[in-house]
Amino acid sequence: MIRTLAKKELHTLFVAPSTWWMLALLQFIFAWFYLARMDDYLQVQAQLAQMDSAPGATISIAAPLASVLAIVLMMLIPLFTMRLIAEERRNQTWILLTTAPISATNIVLGKYLGLLAMLTIIIAACAVMVSSLALGTNADFGLIAGNILGVWLLAASYAALGLFFSSLTRQPVVAAFGAMAVSFGLWMLEMSSGAVRVLSPNVHFQNLNVGLISTADIVYFVLFIVGFLLLTIEHIRRERGGV
Amino acid sequence: MSSPTTLSAHDLTRFHGSRSVVTGVSLELHRGEVLGLLGHNGAGKSTTLQMLAGALTPTSGHVEVCDFNLAKQPALGKACLGFLPEHPPLYKDMRVDDYLAFAARLHRVPPAQITDYLNLAKQRCGLSDCGKKLIGTLSKGYQQRVGIAQAIIHQPPVIILDEPTVGLDPTQIRDIRELIRELGNNSSVILSTHLLHEVENICDRVVILQQGKVIFSDTTDELRRHSDIESSFIRLTAMPAEGVTP
Numbered sequence: 457m458i459r460t461l462a463k464k465e466l467h468t469l470f471v472a473p474s475t476w477w478m479l480a481l482l483q484f485i486f487a488w489f490y491l492a493r494m495d496d497y498l499q500v501q502a503q504l505a506q507m508d509s510a511p512g513a514t515i516s517i518a519a520p521l522a523s524v525l526a527i528v529l530m531m532l533i534p535l536f537t538m539r540l541i542a543e544e545r546r547n548q549t550w551i552l553l554t555t556a557p558i559s560a561t562n563i564v565l566g567k568y569l570g571l572l573a574m575l576t577i578i579i580a581a582c583a584v585m586v587s588s589l590a591l592g593t594n595a596d597f598g599l600i601a602g603n604i605l606g607v608w609l610l611a612a613s614y615a616a617l618g619l620f621f622s623s624l625t626r627q628p629v630v631a632a633f634g635a636m637a638v639s640f641g642l643w644m645l646e647m648s649s650g651a652v653r654v655l656s657p658n659v660h661f662q663n664l665n666v667g668l669i670s671t672a673d674i675v676y677f678v679l680f681i682v683g684f685l686l687l688t689i690e691h692i693r694r695e696r697g698g699v
Numbered sequence: 700m701s702s703p704t705t706l707s708a709h710d711l712t713r714f715h716g717s718r719s720v721v722t723g724v725s726l727e728l729h730r731g732e733v734l735g736l737l738g739h740n741g742a743g744k745s746t747t748l749q750m751l752a753g754a755l756t757p758t759s760g761h762v763e764v765c766d767f768n769l770a771k772q773p774a775l776g777k778a779c780l781g782f783l784p785e786h787p788p789l790y791k792d793m794r795v796d797d798y799l800a801f802a803a804r805l806h807r808v809p810p811a812q813i814t815d816y817l818n819l820a821k822q823r824c825g826l827s828d829c830g831k832k833l834i835g836t837l838s839k840g841y842q843q844r845v846g847i848a849q850a851i852i853h854q855p856p857v858i859i860l861d862e863p864t865v866g867l868d869p870t871q872i873r874d875i876r877e878l879i880r881e882l883g884n885n886s887s888v889i890l891s892t893h894l895l896h897e898v899e900n901i902c903d904r905v906v907i908l909q910q911g912k913v914i915f916s917d918t919t920d921e922l923r924r925h926s927d928i929e930s931s932f933i934r935l936t937a938m939p940a941e942g943v944t945p
Contacts, residue, residue, distance in 0.1 A: 460804040471792050552788035552849070555752045556805040557777035696756065 457558050461566025462573065465540070469574050478535075479578065482528065486582050489524050493517045514596035518586045519665050522603035525582055526661060529611045530643065533575070534635035537618025538628040540567045541692075545626035560692040564685060568619055575611045579604060599667040606664030609677040613657050614639055616684035623688045702730040705779075705887040706857045711750050711760035713743075720746045721911040723760075728857065733883040735902035735919070736891040739936060743911040744891040745785050748861050751889065752782035764857055778807055781855040783863060787846025791835030795826060795845055798834060799852055806853035820852040823878055825871075839866040847875065851882065858882055860890040864897065876901050899928050909936050 469475045497516045504510040544550040553563050583604045589595040618635040625631050645656035653659055657680060660673040706728040713721045721743040728734050738744050749755040751762055753769045753776065762769040767776035790798055799820060803813050821827050824844040829837065834845060843866050850858055863879070864872045879901050882888050892898060898905055898919060905922050907915035915922065915935050922931050 457805075457807075460801070464801055467797070468790065468792065547791075548784070548786040549788040549790055551749075551754050551782075551784050552802065552805070555754050555777060555780065555782045555784075556802075557774040557807060558805060559774065 457562045458566045458569060461558075461563065462570035465567055465570025466573050468539075469536070469570070475574075478532065479581075482532070482578060483581060483585075485528060486521070486525060486585065489521055490517070490585060493520055512596060513589060513593045514599045515666070517589060518595075518600050518603055519667075521582075521586060522607050522665055525579075525607050526610050526658070527643075529575070529578075529607070530614055530639045531636065533611060533614040534618045534621070534632040534639070536571055536574070537615060537622050537635060538632040539622075540571065540619055541622040542625050542628040542631040546628060554696055560689050560696065564619065564623075564689045564692065568615065568685060571615050571619075572612055575615060576608065579608050579611060582607075596667075602664050602667045602669055605669065606661045609664070609674070610657055610661050613677055613680045613684075616681045616688075620684045620688045620691070623691050702732070704728065705730050706751065706762070706764050706889070708747075708751060708762045709760050711747065711757045711762070713746055713750060713755060714758045719911060721750070721757075721908075724908070724911070724913055725760075726906055726913070726916065728887045728889055730856070730887055731884060732887050732904065733879060733902045734887070734889045735898040735905045736889060736908065737893075737895070737898060737905060737932065738891075738908035742908040744908055745861055746911075747908065748782075748859050748889070748891055749784070752780055752784075752859050753777050754782070754784070778853075779856050781806075781850035781853065781858045783846045783850040783860045785861045787842055787849070789834045789842055789845060789849075791833070793834055794830070795821075795832055795834060795837075796830040798845065799848055802849040803852045806855070808853050816852055816854065819854075820848040823851065823881075824848040825874060840868060840871050843867055844871070844875075847878070854886075856886050858886050858888045860888065862891055862893070864892065864894065872897075895928050895932055899923070907932065907935055 621634040622631040642656045643658050645652055646658040660676045663673050708726050711724045736744050750757045764776040765779040769776040799817050800813055803816055808816050824847050864875050902919050904918050
């Protein structure tokens with residue numbers, strides 16, 4: 457049942473021309489940044505060659521790219537998640553799901569996994585582009601993998617957050633802005649000092665960004681995702697009267 | 700009535716805020732029966748149907764579908780239901796075939812049988828030629844038919860239709876009425892409508908709601924006994940809802 461819903465979500469995403477436009481634009485932006493970073497690196501390469509333990513091409517190019525991708529996805533994902541539930545409510549198709557013999561858990565997981573599949577495609581396309589570094593130099597694939605994992609976990613977290621906001625309202629725009637505002641807030645926390653800093657997903661992303669995969673960060677992301685999915689399920693369950 | 704009860708509602712009440720929209724509605728539906736739900740605008744017809752279909756939770760009271768309590772065993776109960784809401788829940792960017800197959804999967808039709816169920820539902824609703832069309836490009840009448848097809852595709856024992864003939868032309872209305880009669884042979888159908896002669900033609904029993912209360916519940920013949928159905932309806936709904944025994 458989860459698969460049926462996920463497949464339907466993915467299908468809906470890919471029949472919409474706007475999805476293709478967004479994918480194309482994203483690839484374009486990403487390629488632009490890639491070339492710009494590459495250019496910068498080539499200009500300072502001569503100086504770097506004289507340094508002891510100079511930063512390699514991967515950390516100078518791939519890591520900043522992953523940060524850019526993370527920020528772009530933070531702004532983009534609410535636009536996808538707003539459709540998932542809020543738009544179904546507005547189009548009055550939500551009732552088809554609530555009167556079908558499926559649980560709130562299945563509805564939420566189906567929709568979430570459908571979107572996650574598309575985000576995975578986006579991130580995989582970017583991963584392939586970054587891996588083209590290997591054509592010119594000895595790319596550090598461990599670092600690239602760490603970065604891609606980080607971006608993917610971050611995207612999955614934003615998707616869970618966005619899905620929760622989508623479940624709260626019947627206005628897609630409100631859902632998108634709500635999710636975006638909270639994402640920005642969490643991003644801002646990164647710049648603060650003190651204990652609240654650990655609440656920001658971006659702080660945990662930064663470790664992965666420099667190639668450090670620690671259990672604490674992974675656990676944080678998993679808790680973040682599971683937490684928001686549970687909140688969404690609970691909200692829908694209550695709305696349906698404890699079903 | 701000797702045939703088994705497929706749907707029963709006990710004392711349904713629903714509040715919107717502090718205002719009660721439906722108060723103490725009880726009704727029963729038997730296999731092979733078509734029940735018409737009548738009432739003025741705002742009498743609580745749609746709210747009642749939504750509660751019967753499990754889309755709205757009653758503030759108090761409970762619904763049993765095929766002996767499953769909708770609040771306690773929702774998955775089993777809802778599997779026996781087909782529901783066409785007031786606004787057909789259509790994904791405008793899907794093709795008719797894809798949409799109906801999706802609806803069939805949602806209602807747990809075994810994958811091997813989906814094609815058969817799909818073809819039967821399309822044939823019954825006169826959609827055989829539109830399988831490849833996008834729902835958004837269909838006219839309102841055809842969209843309504845897709846909505847009905849969605850409600851009957853899994854061949855449920857109980858079918859709930861909220862104003863099924865709205866937006867259809869006279870020929871289509873006749874076809875849909877024939878379809879409802881045909882569905883009524885094997886399943887139970889409950890439908891709401893404004894059209895009194897529709898009730899006269901296809902319903903075995905009638906329930907009239909006024910201000911959220913049942914003011915009449917009997918066979919169509921009983922409603923017709925004293926005078927024609929229209930004047931009976933007007934006579935009944937002209938009385939205040941309180942103090943009228945069904």
